[in-house]
Amino acid sequence: MAAIQRPYQYYDSTISICSTCLKRVDAKIVFQDGCVWMLKRCPAHGPERVLIADDIGYYKLARETFIKTPEQVIAPNTSVRYGCPYDCGICPDHEQHGCTLLIEVTDNCNLRCPTCYAGSGPERQTHRSLEQIERMLDRAVANEGEPSIIQISGGEPTVHPQFLEILKLARDRPIGHLMVNTNGVRIANEPGFAERLAEFTPGLEIYLQFDSFRADVLKALRGTDLRSTHNRAIARLNETGIHTTLVATIRRGLNDDEMGEIIDYGTQQPCVRGITFQPVQAAGRLEGYESGYSMVRDRLTLTEIRRRILEQCPVFAPEDLIPVPCHPDHLAMAYALKLDSGLVPLTGLVDPEFLIEAGRATITYEADPAVREHFLNLFSTHHSVTSQTDAMSDFLDKLGRSPPKRLGYANIFRVLIVEFIDAQGFDLRCIRKTCVHIVHPDGKRVIPFDTYNLLYRDGLEKAVLEPLRKRDCVPLNGPISLARYQDPGSRSP
Amino acid sequence: MNAAGQTLASCCAELYELPIVEYLLGRSFHPGGAKLTRQLASGALVSPNSAVLDVACGNGNSARLIAADFGATVTGCDFSAINLRRAAATSRSTRLDVKTQFVRSSAEQLPFAAGSFDVSLCECSLCLFENMGNALEEVHRVLKPGGRIGISDFFLDAPVPGSLDGLLGRVLCVAAAESADGYREALTRAGFECVRIRIVNWTLADMIERVQHRLHLLATVSVSPRPVLPVEWGDPAPVLEDLESFIASGGAGYLIATARRF
Numbered sequence A: 001m002a003a004i005q006r007p008y009q010y011y012d013s014t015i016s017i018c019s020t021c022l023k024r025v026d027a028k029i030v031f032q033d034g035c036v037w038m039l040k041r042c043p044a045h046g047p048e049r050v051l052i053a054d055d056i057g058y059y060k061l062a063r064e065t066f067i068k069t070p071e072q073v074i075a076p077n078t079s080v081r082y083g084c085p086y087d088c089g090i091c092p093d094h095e096q097h098g099c100t101l102l103i104e105v106t107d108n109c110n111l112r113c114p115t116c117y118a119g120s121g122p123e124r125q126t127h128r129s130l131e132q133i134e135r136m137l138d139r140a141v142a143n144e145g146e147p148s149i150i151q152i153s154g155g156e157p158t159v160h161p162q163f164l165e166i167l168k169l170a171r172d173r174p175i176g177h178l179m180v181n182t183n184g185v186r187i188a189n190e191p192g193f194a195e196r197l198a199e200f201t202p203g204l205e206i207y208l209q210f211d212s213f214r215a216d217v218l219k220a221l222r223g224t225d226l227r228s229t230h231n232r233a234i235a236r237l238n239e240t241g242i243h244t245t246l247v248a249t250i251r252r253g254l255n256d257d258e259m260g261e262i263i264d265y266g267t268q269q270p271c272v273r274g275i276t277f278q279p280v281q282a283a284g285r286l287e288g289y290e291s292g293y294s295m296v297r298d299r300l301t302l303t304e305i306r307r308r309i310l311e312q313c314p315v316f317a318p319e320d321l322i323p324v325p326c327h328p329d330h331l332a333m334a335y336a337l338k339l340d341s342g343l344v345p346l347t348g349l350v351d352p353e354f355l356i357e358a359g360r361a362t363i364t365y366e367a368d369p370a371v372r373e374h375f376l377n378l379f380s381t382h383h384s385v386t387s388q389t390d391a392m393s394d395f396l397d398k399l400g401r402s403p404p405k406r407l408g409y410a411n412i413f414r415v416l417i418v419e420f421i422d423a424q425g426f427d428l429r430c431i432r433k434t435c436v437h438i439v440h441p442d443g444k445r446v447i448p449f450d451t452y453n454l455l456y457r458d459g460l461e462k463a464v465l466e467p468l469r470k471r472d473c474v475p476l477n478g479p480i481s482l483a484r485y486q487d488p489g490s491r492s493p
Numbered sequence B: 001m002n003a004a005g006q007t008l009a010s011c012c013a014e015l016y017e018l019p020i021v022e023y024l025l026g027r028s029f030h031p032g033g034a035k036l037t038r039q040l041a042s043g044a045l046v047s048p049n050s051a052v053l054d055v056a057c058g059n060g061n062s063a064r065l066i067a068a069d070f071g072a073t074v075t076g077c078d079f080s081a082i083n084l085r086r087a088a089a090t091s092r093s094t095r096l097d098v099k100t101q102f103v104r105s106s107a108e109q110l111p112f113a114a115g116s117f118d119v120s121l122c123e124c125s126l127c128l129f130e131n132m133g134n135a136l137e138e139v140h141r142v143l144k145p146g147g148r149i150g151i152s153d154f155f156l157d158a159p160v161p162g163s164l165d166g167l168l169g170r171v172l173c174v175a176a177a178e179s180a181d182g183y184r185e186a187l188t189r190a191g192f193e194c195v196r197i198r199i200v201n202w203t204l205a206d207m208i209e210r211v212q213h214r215l216h217l218l219a220t221v222s223v224s225p226r227p228v229l230p231v232e233w234g235d236p237a238p239v240l241e242d243l244e245s246f247i248a249s250g251g252a253g254y255l256i257a258t259a260r261r262f
Helices: A056-065 A130-144 A163-171 A185-189 A193-198 A215-222 A227-240 A259-268 A302-312 A352-357 A369-377 A390-398 A449-456 A460-472 B003-017 B019-025 B033-043 B061-070 B081-093 B132-142 B167-171 B180-189 B202-220 B236-248
Strands: A009-017 A024-032 A035-042 A046-053 A100-104 A149-153 A177-182 A204-209 A244-250 A272-279 A331-339 A342-345 A412-418 A436-439 A446-448 B051-055 B073-078 B100-104 B117-123 B143-156 B192-199 B252-261
Touching: A009 A035, A035 A056, A046 A056, A056 A302, A056 B033, A056 B061, A100 A130, A130 A163, A130 A436, A130 A446, A149 A163, A163 A177, A177 A185, A185 A193, A185 A227, A193 A227, A204 A227, A244 A259, A259 A272, A259 A302, A259 A342, A259 A412, A272 A302, A302 A412, A436 A449, A446 A449, A449 A460, B019 B202, B033 B061, B033 B117, B033 B143, B033 B202, B033 B252, B051 B061, B051 B132, B061 B073, B061 B081, B061 B100, B061 B117, B073 B081, B081 B100, B117 B132, B132 B143, B132 B180, B143 B180, B180 B192, B180 B252, B202 B236, B202 B252, B236 B252
Parallel strands: A100 A149, A100 A436, A149 A177, A177 A204, A204 A244, A244 A272, A272 A412, B051 B073, B051 B117, B073 B100, B117 B143
Antiparallel strands: A009 A024, A024 A035, A035 A046, A331 A342, A331 A412, A436 A446, B143 B252, B192 B252
16 A cells, blocks of 8 residues: 655654744644745644745755854843743843844834834833933843944834934944934934934944835835935935945735845945845734735745845845855845946855854854955955856956955945744744844843744733743743753763 | 757657666766756746746656745656656656646747746756757747746867767767857847856766766676667767866866846
């Protein structure tokens, strides 16, 4: 008799959470029809089948090749009691330090976007005090020593009445890069504001919300047509020369066809150093979806975004847009040289080994001097054209076979995809590797962005997390990974 | 299609039906095997939603691999009726017949409407076609706007040594290969843009090693059923050695090319 076969290839088991009640549940990772799926079952809410990736080869590349030894925070903030993800954080079982730490300085916002993971808006009036913000900044420094990137966020951080003082507080601390996560409204509307920001450069970058060129899309995502705001904000940032990353929130079927155009636009703006694409995380406020957010209809994964970028922006080939080793399943990046003749991809020319072994600042490789030098050395004249792959000769062709004299940091352009983890695709293995963290307003804890928005933000901790801890947890009473490992042959009594 | 083209296409296709060829080259008739097929399909942006045309699909191995690993729907076309029957039977037995179908056709006259496919792959066969330009134009026609072509093939950057100009050299596609720039120009002439070429010479080293190993087995142990080495091929060993040194000298190599239909 012929063996009865599963319709899928079994790859892994993991722990997830139920997308209805957020309780920890058992899950499998399987490959079927060219896609990676998570199968899981909640005793109360039944089985779920969730798309994790639509590219098995890339998924395996991220998991099996782009792995590096985890880098830890200086000291964890919480102890392990209930088990992941109910002990954030950072707990002793987290497997990556924070590459980017967000400090949310206000709940207030001058927009009310139908989609907002933070649930911010004009109706929310709470600004954090300077003392509280200092405690949060000090927490970031205590955890990281010298945080690579601190992102001042919100709400809309620029509406904080003491916004510039906050920047001074941050500048007075040992922080690698300071970013301001803004919708650009104040930069666009207030004469002289960009100039005030420019006083904090170098060292300050703008992380500018920029989702679309279409009025209907902006209305759906942001509640208002921001096109002229974008134009004015970009004009001011170009004038003042403040380094800017455009951040596009991507919603399936709405603006997932505009990514190539956004990259093209970015390459034409002197201030723009890169683009970050983020699919909507199913968390916080999710309004404006016909009959509600639908996992099947609306959810978008990293590999789908990556494929669309490759389709829409043919300058990039698959080997140019690769996993970021610190958090490989959920971050992908491409580096390119931004030249007058257009973008020339760099990542595909670099041996992945080099990137995996590279320095600490992993999301922003270019901030690492060794990596920057390596990128710039790629086009030094000692590369003979015949000894290189065709990619290299393309590359040298575009450079006119002689490197421009003043090529430098300003020529490096970055495309990043950041997929925050939602309850649907929640995989404990990945959650432990997250490296974008939010400093809790209590100034005592630093919590992964992903779990913060699902379990810890505002009232969620009391309303959602506490009952889960009480009802559904067998206390673990200690970390899996001890601070100092004993002799592998022995067990502690 | 002209008479000469037909003769060549059927002659080559018949060559690939010989048991000795499968014995020597393995089930995947091209260098790089499944690994290169996956790289080629990724480079051509094959997705679970893609309709893929595999030109000169042989026994359908790559078509099934792409259907299984990428979730795509694959149509294979080939000139050899025997290959196609085998391809269809294997697809049925591996339950991939829902995702794959096979059609007898020459590459220079594809029986499909314009704009039928998202991706077309052409593995190690382009240089065998009588008229590569015609084949590329046909592929261009049946692709949707924005669709991708992926080619893997030998390239030739120096005159072929006389010893490689025979039948075995022909099986290994060397003698008829284009230069790397020739592929780029041919793709551009056929209307493709964003041509990208990658040199993948590791595939040849692997393949030559395999053929040498198989020939060694054939000579030293009893292989059953024993495939017949055609007399007119002569002794293949020196040909393989010549091929190795020709590749090492940079005279020939293997590449994959991807491009987009404008």
